Amino acid sequence: MRREGNEEIDPEFVARLASYLGFDKERVQHLFEKNYLARNWGKYEYLLRFDKEISHIERGTVLYEKAASFETIMGFPKIRRAMVLDPTIKRHFSGLEKVAVEEKMNGYNVRIAIANNEILAITRSGYICPYTTQKAKEKLNLKFFDDFPGLVLYGEMIGPDNPYVSKEIYDIESVEFYIFDIREKNSGKPLPINRKQEILEKYGFFQVRFFNEFPLETAAEEVIKIIRKLGEEEHEGVVIKDPDMVLSPLKYTSSQSNCSDLRHAFKFYNETGRDYMLSRIVREGFQTVEWDEDEIEFGKRCMQLGESILNPLRRSIESVKNGQRLYEEARIKVRDLKTAAEFEDYLKRLGVDAVFEEPQPIEEEYLIIIRKINKSTNDKTQAILQGETW
Amino acid sequence: MRREGNEEIDPEFVARLASYLGFDKERVQHLFEKNYLARNWGKYEYLLRFDKEISHIERGTVLYEKAASFETIMGFPKIRRAMVLDPTIKRHFSGLEKVAVEEKMNGYNVRIAIANNEILAITRSGYICPYTTQKAKEKLNLKFFDDFPGLVLYGEMIGPDNPYVSKEIYDIESVEFYIFDIREKNSGKPLPINRKQEILEKYGFFQVRFFNEFPLETAAEEVIKIIRKLGEEEHEGVVIKDPDMVLSPLKYTSSQSNCSDLRHAFKFYNETGRDYMLSRIVREGFQTVEWDEDEIEFGKRCMQLGESILNPLRRSIESVKNGQRLYEEARIKVRDLKTAAEFEDYLKRLGVDAVFEEPQPIEEEYLIIIRKINKSTNDKTQAILQGETW
Numbered sequence: 001m002r003r004e005g006n007e008e009i010d011p012e013f014v015a016r017l018a019s020y021l022g023f024d025k026e027r028v029q030h031l032f033e034k035n036y037l038a039r040n041w042g043k044y045e046y047l048l049r050f051d052k053e054i055s056h057i058e059r060g061t062v063l064y065e066k067a068a069s070f071e072t073i074m075g076f077p078k079i080r081r082a083m084v085l086d087p088t089i090k091r092h093f094s095g096l097e098k099v100a101v102e103e104k105m106n107g108y109n110v111r112i113a114i115a116n117n118e119i120l121a122i123t124r125s126g127y128i129c130p131y132t133t134q135k136a137k138e139k140l141n142l143k144f145f146d147d148f149p150g151l152v153l154y155g156e157m158i159g160p161d162n163p164y165v166s167k168e169i170y171d172i173e174s175v176e177f178y179i180f181d182i183r184e185k186n187s188g189k190p191l192p193i194n195r196k197q198e199i200l201e202k203y204g205f206f207q208v209r210f211f212n213e214f215p216l217e218t219a220a221e222e223v224i225k226i227i228r229k230l231g232e233e234e235h236e237g238v239v240i241k242d243p244d245m246v247l248s249p250l251k252y253t254s255s256q257s258n259c260s261d262l263r264h265a266f267k268f269y270n271e272t273g274r275d276y277m278l279s280r281i282v283r284e285g286f287q288t289v290e291w292d293e294d295e296i297e298f299g300k301r302c303m304q305l306g307e308s309i310l311n312p313l314r315r316s317i318e319s320v321k322n323g324q325r326l327y328e329e330a331r332i333k334v335r336d337l338k339t340a341a342e343f344e345d346y347l348k349r350l351g352v353d354a355v356f357e358e359p360q361p362i363e364e365e366y367l368i369i370i371r372k373i374n375k376s377t378n379d380k381t382q383a384i385l386q387g388e389t390w
Numbered sequence: 391m392r393r394e395g396n397e398e399i400d401p402e403f404v405a406r407l408a409s410y411l412g413f414d415k416e417r418v419q420h421l422f423e424k425n426y427l428a429r430n431w432g433k434y435e436y437l438l439r440f441d442k443e444i445s446h447i448e449r450g451t452v453l454y455e456k457a458a459s460f461e462t463i464m465g466f467p468k469i470r471r472a473m474v475l476d477p478t479i480k481r482h483f484s485g486l487e488k489v490a491v492e493e494k495m496n497g498y499n500v501r502i503a504i505a506n507n508e509i510l511a512i513t514r515s516g517y518i519c520p521y522t523t524q525k526a527k528e529k530l531n532l533k534f535f536d537d538f539p540g541l542v543l544y545g546e547m548i549g550p551d552n553p554y555v556s557k558e559i560y561d562i563e564s565v566e567f568y569i570f571d572i573r574e575k576n577s578g579k580p581l582p583i584n585r586k587q588e589i590l591e592k593y594g595f596f597q598v599r600f601f602n603e604f605p606l607e608t609a610a611e612e613v614i615k616i617i618r619k620l621g622e623e624e625h626e627g628v629v630i631k632d633p634d635m636v637l638s639p640l641k642y643t644s645s646q647s648n649c650s651d652l653r654h655a656f657k658f659y660n661e662t663g664r665d666y667m668l669s670r671i672v673r674e675g676f677q678t679v680e681w682d683e684d685e686i687e688f689g690k691r692c693m694q695l696g697e698s699i700l701n702p703l704r705r706s707i708e709s710v711k712n713g714q715r716l717y718e719e720a721r722i723k724v725r726d727l728k729t730a731a732e733f734e735d736y737l738k739r740l741g742v743d744a745v746f747e748e749p750q751p752i753e754e755e756y757l758i759i760i761r762k763i764n765k766s767t768n769d770k771t772q773a774i775l776q777g778e779t780w
Binding site: 080081082083084086087088089090091092250266269274275277278279281282284285286288289298299301302303304305306307309310311313314316317318321384385386387388389390 | 470471472473474476477478479480481482640656659664665667668669671672674675676678679688689691692693694695696697699700701703704706707708711774775776777778779780
């Protein structure tokens with residue numbers, strides 16, 4: 001990612017920011033110099049983002065000046081993963097009577113908020129994506145932000161016209177926003193689940209599927225049933241929550257989701273992080289033990305794992321052998337071509353190597369196919385096929 | 391690995407060493423301080439070893455004072471790997487008419503040489519293993535070292551009583567040394583294959599299987615045939631060599647060997663390097679493409695891969711679940727219990743967590759079972775099963 005330079009940092013601004021954050025000035029100055037604290041650009045230049053986790057402030061946290069002070073939109077809190085459901089749920093939520101189970105959807109994480117009278121779609125890293133922002137404006141009931149300027153929607157952009165994570169499994173025509181949390185500005189405090197649901201319903205927002213509340217004692221077995229069903233539909237998994245949202249949530253995913261991650265990872269085997277690949281494999285091991293699988297089920301799991309790895313690997317190598325370049329295809333749909341141009345500029349700025357095809361008019365919109373080039377896997381594969389050693 | 395301190399470095403010694411290596415004194419001083427150049431201990435203290443590759447001197451290279459100067463035993467040269475046989479062999483050996491193909495055996499790499507009138511078995515890292523040294527003295531025709539004090543045997547210790555890499559596939563009763571290269575001291579220059587075979591035969595040494603010389607044009611297809619056969623016997627693979635040993639060799643392994651590596655790696659999934667695991671998986675992808683496999687063969691390969699990963703993973707998790715500790719079992723056989731005591735001390739010094747069982751007298755020797763504890767995978771698995779998040 002290209003970092004933004006911070007040529008001129010006003011000492012008075014640094015002093016005010018330091019006082020707001022409770023840091024000393026030298027530390028704030030240092031954060032700017034290291035680009036751990038950086039500005040967005042263009043019309044979003046007023047938005048600072050934390051590019052690194054600093055003293056419990058999550059990476060991707062955004063802040064901006066407001067009424068002689070500052071206002072903060074906290075980043076996405078990391079959700080810890082259960083590798084086995086029992087006893088992890090009991091241990092993590094010990095003291096609670098019940099836990100709530102929601103679906104973990106596979107989309108693009110985005111926070112939607114109002115700042116300086118502007119609706120913003122903020123990415124996990126704290127950038128303002130112009131395409132996601134435009135879609136949020138089109139899709140969401142914006143009255144919410146007039147009524148609750150101090151609240152932030154934490155959700156997923158889902159659907160085939162999502163250029164980041166495109167999934168066909170959710171039966172969505174273009175894109176929709178599915179909200180999983182509502183949090184307060186500054187404190188980042190989440191609303192209890194009841195209250196969240198009430199507000200989301202009132203404004204007609206889509207929300208992630210709520211399965212139920214379950215007694216702590218039986219939650220693990222209930223989640224196993226849910227995960228099996230979700231897996232059959234190729235859905236990702238669940239997030240298990242304290243209904244009051246005081247304790248932090250836990251996540252757990254289906255085998256199909258692990259395998260789907262692996263299929264993507266091995267398609268671009270030279271790009272994807274080793275830790276990413278291995279963690280998905282190890283999850284399969286713990287799941288088969290916790291589910292006490294017999295040899296037939298276990299054999300199926302081995303085959304699925306093997307195919308999820310080797311199929312995309314083989315296909316990528318064959319593609320390069322046949323002279324094709326490896327790329328990821330994505331698509332967007334825009335009403336105004338200006339949004340596409342802004343999005344293209346945005347990706348370039350983030351260092352993404354993407355080719356935008358000619359816009360195709362479809363009804364009142366334009367469909368644009370985007371090819372993200374996977375140079376590293378492509379070059380490596382080509383070199384090997386031409387006789388280079390490992 | 392525990393590093394040896396070098397409290398007192400004689401400046402006159404540093405000066406002589408610097409002059410021998412062609413480095414300046416400060417650099418040699420620095421190598422000692424960083425422990426990139428370190429001494430062995432006890433009666434082998436006179437042997438310096440390079441713990442890092444420095445200016446084309448391979449890691450594991452050993453040197454010692456001799457007749458007012460020094461003598462060097464070069465480390466094992468890294469052998470590059472072909473990911474596809476065609477065109478890699480043609481490209482790597484271009485200009486040659488023929489290449490020689492030898493078996494790559496799966497054992498423990500060791501150099502055997504004479505220095506200061508002592509026979510030494512030197513490990514890949516440049517340590518002197520007391521057990522391997524004793525076995526070398528028992529198994530090898532030591533007259534070779536009287537006749538050729540300037541030559542070094544590069545080989546593999548193979549067999550069930552090899553405490554490092556124990557394989558039953560070679561039909562060896564205890565351990566044997568299989569030699570693959572003979573190299574000169576100091577220069578590290580290897581003998582041409584003909585000459586090497588002549589000497590190894592003369593002194594009755596075991597040598598790695600020599601398949602044949604093949605014309606460069608058809609070598610890839612010949613190697614594929616050999617690899618298929620080796621794979622069926624669970625043997626590792628081949629090393630392809632310039633018969634004159636001027637160009638560096640190339641290696642290539644069977645799918646069964648990749649899968650066997652994976653079985654070991656996933657048994658101790660928290661110990662093994664991510665790169666190690668992934669490289670073995672990626673090899674499978676290139677092999678299936680080069681071998682142009684049909685769907686039945688490909689399906690078998692997927693299943694083998696999946697099982698090689700999930701079986702050991704499942705077994706390790708289950709073992710910990712059942713309260714057992716994960717360990718690797720190895721064994722040694724010694725005539726004199728002193729060798730076992732020295733070996734135990736040696737492993738301790740290298741930081742290996744190993745438990746030596748009571749010696750069992752067998753014929754004229756003692757069999758000792760060694761359990762190497764895999765603490766990291768053990769602890770991680772236990773923590774997860776007790777409900778810790780990832």
